[in-house]
Amino acid sequence: MIxxxxxxxxxxxxxxxxxxxxxxxxxxxxxxLSAAARTVTAKLQQAGFKAxxxxxxxxxxxxxxxxxxxxxxxxxxxxxxxxLFRRAFIIGRRFRLVHVHVGNEVIEVSTFRAAQxxxxxxxxxxxxxxxxxxxxxxxDALRRDFTINALxxxxxxxxxxxxxxxxxxxxxxxxxxxxxxxxxxxxxPVRMLRAVRLAAKLGLTIDARSDEPIARLxxxxxxxxxxxxxxxxxxxxLSGHAVETLQSLRVHGLSHGLLPLLGVIVExxxxxxxxxxxxxxxxxxxxxxxxxxPAFLFxxxxxxRVLATWSDAKARGERPAPALFAAMDAVLxxxxxxxAIPRRFEATMKEIWSLQPRFExxxxxxxxxxxxxxxxxxxxxxxxxxxxAGEVPQALADWWTRFQDASLDERExxxxxxxxxxxxxxxxxxRRSARPADAQAVPDRLDESH
Ligand code: ATP
Ligand code: MG
Numbered sequence: 280m281i282x283x284x285x286x287x288x289x290x291x292x293x294x295x296x297x298x299x300x301x302x303x304x305x306x307x308x309x310x311x312l313s314a315a316a317r318t319v320t321a322k323l324q325q326a327g328f329k330a331x332x333x334x335x336x337x338x339x340x341x342x343x344x345x346x347x348x349x350x351x352x353x354x355x356x357x358x359x360x361x362x363l364f365r366r367a368f369i370i371g372r373r374f375r376l377v378h379v380h381v382g383n384e385v386i387e388v389s390t391f392r393a394a395q396x397x398x399x400x401x402x403x404x405x406x407x408x409x410x411x412x413x414x415x416x417x418x419d420a421l422r423r424d425f426t427i428n429a430l431x432x433x434x435x436x437x438x439x440x441x442x443x444x445x446x447x448x449x450x451x452x453x454x455x456x457x458x459x460x461x462x463x464x465x466x467x468p469v470r471m472l473r474a475v476r477l478a479a480k481l482g483l484t485i486d487a488r489s490d491e492p493i494a495r496l497x498x499x500x501x502x503x504x505x506x507x508x509x510x511x512x513x514x515x516x517l518s519g520h521a522v523e524t525l526q527s528l529r530v531h532g533l534s535h536g537l538l539p540l541l542g543v544i545v546e547x548x549x550x551x552x553x554x555x556x557x558x559x560x561x562x563x564x565x566x567x568x569x570x571x572x573p574a575f576l577f578x579x580x581x582x583x584r585v586l587a588t589w590s591d592a593k594a595r596g597e598r599p600a601p602a603l604f605a606a607m608d609a610v611l612x613x614x615x616x617x618x619a620i621p622r623r624f625e626a627t628m629k630e631i632w633s634l635q636p637r638f639e640x641x642x643x644x645x646x647x648x649x650x651x652x653x654x655x656x657x658x659x660x661x662x663x664x665x666x667x668a669g670e671v672p673q674a675l676a677d678w679w680t681r682f683q684d685a686s687l688d689e690r691e692x693x694x695x696x697x698x699x700x701x702x703x704x705x706x707x708x709x710r711r712s713a714r715p716a717d718a719q720a721v722p723d724r725l726d727e728s729h
Pocket of ligand 1: 514
């Protein structure tokens with residue numbers, strides 16, 4: 280009985296008709312598309328396939344924002360799409376799609392697909408295990424997350440195809456899940472994160488029914504595969520609106536689920552100030568069109584944890600340098616279970632962290648050697664944040680700011696007087712006691728410590 284009802288419902292969804300909004304009814308135009316997006320859709324349509332611009336690009340353009348990239352949806356399978364282009368690659372194991380390279384752009388072409396239903400489609404928490412079945416365009420619209428993300432733009436007619444009332448929600452600046460919110464969040468808890476991220480980034484209000492269950496369902500984030508979480512977290516941090524987004528994640532009870540340590544960190548005043556300074560700086564850089572490094576950002580998010588672990592070890596009597604390396608490894612290992620930070624980032628993060636104690640050393644040839652480190656710049660930017668948060672004296676950061684641009688003579692003068700090279704010969708005991716305890720034991724070069 281229920282099965283029949285479900286089948287009927289599904290059958291009606293398969294063929295559901297869209298509302299087609301002609302070009303006079305909305306502001307999106309072909310000239311806003313990139314050359315590659317136009318080429319790809321035109322070629323697909325010439326070959327007899329349907330081809331639409333879909334998802335984030337349509338949403339952003341209708342909201343008057345420049346899109347990051349263009350995705351195309353089609354009824355052609357990857358095997359049918361690939362031969363139409365000179366440089367096209369089928370990618371993805373779970374769900375296969377085609378990356379078409381045109382000039383220096385990459386257009387992602389995906390085949391319409393349906394949400395899988397029926398026995399075994401979800402785990403015990405309701406999480407969808409696969410979304411790897413082809414479907415109709417109507418089904419493709421319904422499996423998407425938010426109504427404003429399910430709009431299709433047809434470049435041939437400049438019309439917008441809408442199956443779920445997305446255009447109305449764009450006009451109301453409303454972020455609304457397609458379908459019953461609790462089910463949709465259970466199917467994929469990352470959608471909670473996306474709701475908060477997109478609302479902050481686009482200045483939208485989350486619809487009350489989509490907003491209400493988030494705090495309650497936040498623990499479901501624990502089941503999300505770490506690699507997916509990392510991808511969304513990276514988007515969030517690099518959105519240019521990280522400060523507001525993190526604030527909103529906190530309000531929604533989601534910050535604990537993301538970086539398990541983040542909840543703890545932001546509850547400490549110093550941690551909060553440090554992260555706000557880091558994210559604020561990143562947001563500003565993005566607004567200024569400057570590059571930002573994800574590794575740097577993740578290094579900032581986990582620093583307070585490294586510091587705490589390090590001090591515990593030192594309090595137990597461990598030697599500072601090995602204890603710092605052990606603390607970095609422990610924090611990264613704990614984090615790997617929740618958020619799979621790629622290895623290539625880990626190396627950079629460790630370099631940034633391990634250079635920090637060396638900023639305390641302002642004697643002899645050490646500062647000049649530190650300047651030559653390939654990661655000096657990142658480590659110095661990191662030091663500035665520590666100073667802004669009150670973790671180290673601002674005077675220390677200022678010293679390094681001056682030292683970098685100083686001439687050789689000026690540098691000689693800047694080296695701490697009681698530690699200047701001429702006086703060094705006076706005796707190790709005195710010089711050592713002038714330096715902070717941590718700095719003494721941290722070797723100049725990373726490789727010396729292993
Ligand atoms: P951004 O501009 O930040 O990339 P986006 O909406 O384009 O935002 P993508 O991850 O690129 O985000 O996803 C492209 C499209 O795929 C979305 O617009 C949406 O239609 C669909 N989508 C993405 N993630 C999900 C999800 N978790 N559940 C359902 N549909 C999704
Ligand atoms: Mg996108």
